[in-house]
Amino acid sequence: ARAADSAEVALSASRALAPPPPRVSVDLWQPAPVPAALVASLVSLGSDDTVEIGRWGERLVASVLEQEHAAAGSGKRVKWVNETAEQGLPYDVLVMTDDEKQVESVIEVKSTTSKSKSIFEVSMAELDMAVRAGATYVIYRIFGVGTEHVRAVQLRNPASHLRAGDGLKLYIG
16 A cells, blocks of 8 residues: 555656656557566466466566666666565556655556457556556556567557547457
């Protein structure tokens, strides 16, 4: 609950200062680099359990972001909120200042063992957080979980893309 509260406070404070995001006219999903050495270091997937598939993808994204920020000397802290157990929050990873006072990115990870399955579930809480977090909300889609052929893409500010009607669709079923 503390992580959710601190993220909420930081989001409220930073949202007032952030300029509106630019409208995207190119492919919405941008490739996200996945170092082969990092994929090789992860334990192979032991089952088709959706929880395990999700945790594998979350671990990958958190590790990639930690490496990127450490290499860049950004002074940012990457916090995998579900590292010890699922917290039930509408995000999986936070990127914040080292003192945890400002959130730079609120990240939801959607993972699949498929190489190309583009449709995935989004909860109402996740959609609501995407709206509230605005430009700081990022969805990472991880394909090929548990294999050496992992591919990752990211979508920044999905709520803005839904509103703009520029290719992102919401399906209800």
